[in-house]
Amino acid sequence: MLNFIDTNVIKGYCFEANNYNDQCQILEGMTNLWFSEKVLDEWNRIERGVYEEIETKIQRHIQDIKRNFSDMVEIDHRDRLIRMADIKVRPFFQRLYFSEEVEFPAVREELCNKIENILLQMQSEKILRFNKLMSVCQIHARTKIYPSENSMLQTCHNGNGDRGIILDAYDLVLSKQNEELKFWTFDGGISGKCKDDILGKLKKIKDVVDLKYYLPTTQNP
Numbered sequence: 001m002l003n004f005i006d007t008n009v010i011k012g013y014c015f016e017a018n019n020y021n022d023q024c025q026i027l028e029g030m031t032n033l034w035f036s037e038k039v040l041d042e043w044n045r046i047e048r049g050v051y052e053e054i055e056t057k058i059q060r061h062i063q064d065i066k067r068n069f070s071d072m073v074e075i076d077h078r079d080r081l082i083r084m085a086d087i088k089v090r091p092f093f094q095r096l097y098f099s100e101e102v103e104f105p106a107v108r109e110e111l112c113n114k115i116e117n118i119l120l121q122m123q124s125e126k127i128l129r130f131n132k133l134m135s136v137c138q139i140h141a142r143t144k145i146y147p148s149e150n151s152m153l154q155t156c157h158n159g160n161g162d163r164g165i166i167l168d169a170y171d172l173v174l175s176k177q178n179e180e181l182k183f184w185t186f187d188g189g190i191s192g193k194c195k196d197d198i199l200g201k202l203k204k205i206k207d208v209v210d211l212k213y214y215l216p217t218t219q220n221p
Contacts, residue, residue, distance in 0.1 A: 001206075002176065004034045004169040005137070006185035007042040009211060014047070014129040016122060017054045017092040020186055023211045033137045036168035040139060042161075051123060057086040058119050061093065062112045073111055075104035142171040152201045156194040162187065166198060166205075173204040180206040188212075 005027070013024035027033065064084050069077065078097050085093040096102060096118070102111065146167050156163045166183070173181040183198070183205055185191055190198070191210035198205055 002032050002034055002173055002179050002181040003030050004036075004172060004181055004183050005039070006035075006165060006183070006187060006190070007039045007046070008186040009184050010035070010039070010043050010130070010133065011046070011050055012186060012211070013133060014126045015050060015054060016125060016129075017058065017089050018050075019088055019091055020212060022091065022095075023214050026211070026214065027133070033133075034140055034169075034172055035137055036140045036142060036165060036172070038142075038165050038168055042165075047126070051126065054089060054122070055119060057089045058115065061085050061089070062115055065108060065112055065115075069108050071108055073104065073106045073108055078104065140168060140172040140175075142168045144171055146170065149202065153194065153197055155197050156190060162190055162194075166190070166194075166202070170202045170205060180204055182206060183208045184211060185209070186211055 009024060009027070012018045012020040013027055015021065018024075061084065065073070065081070068084070073081070081097055082090060082094050096115075101118075102114065149167060149170065150163055153163045153166060156166060169181055169183050173179055181204060183190070185208065188210065191208050195208045198208055
């Protein structure tokens with residue numbers, strides 16, 4: 001089985017503070033991982049902006065701690081800290097505040113400094129994770145256009161973006177004899193109304209998996 005990953009899966013894997021980083025750890029147990037040149041190009045376009053968005057939300061959380069807590073942050077405050085975090089980084093802070101990295105009671109300034117240091121490390125950690133992913137992934141370059149298949153996928157967003165990446169996956173599986181393919185994504189548009197068209201019209205794509213609902217500890221890819 002070929003496992004083709006969408007751009008948003010790379011984003012979830014490489015950024016520890018991404019909402020779905022936990023689900024992306026399933027990649028480490030997979031084999032036959034692929035993405036396309038279009039996926040790589042999209043990643044190169046968005047990765048800086050993704051980091052800046054995360055940075056802004058984490059910095060805002062640090063400022064909220066400074067405004068809302070006195071010198072000591074107690075363990076009874078943990079749930080409040082998590083609720084204060086922006087929803088897009090809340091799973092990250094939930095992991096952090098229940099981990100051994102943070103001991104309660106915590107001096108407010110020391111807690112803020114710890115979060116600042118984690119944020120500083122996040123950029124280098126992103127590079128390490130991406131390099132690790134590149135070491136186990138293969139990259140596919142599509143040369144065919146597939147106009148009829150493209151017209152069949154009108155439910156799938158724009159032709160040069162999502163449909164283009166779906167057709168990359170289709171071209172890949174057609175190039176491999178006796179293979180089928182799973183398409184892994186966090187895009188609800190692809191895994192929702194678009195999924196039936198993909199599975200019905202691009203026959204060798206056997207599944208479209210939305211990792212938001214995937215439980216890596218209990219399911220096997």
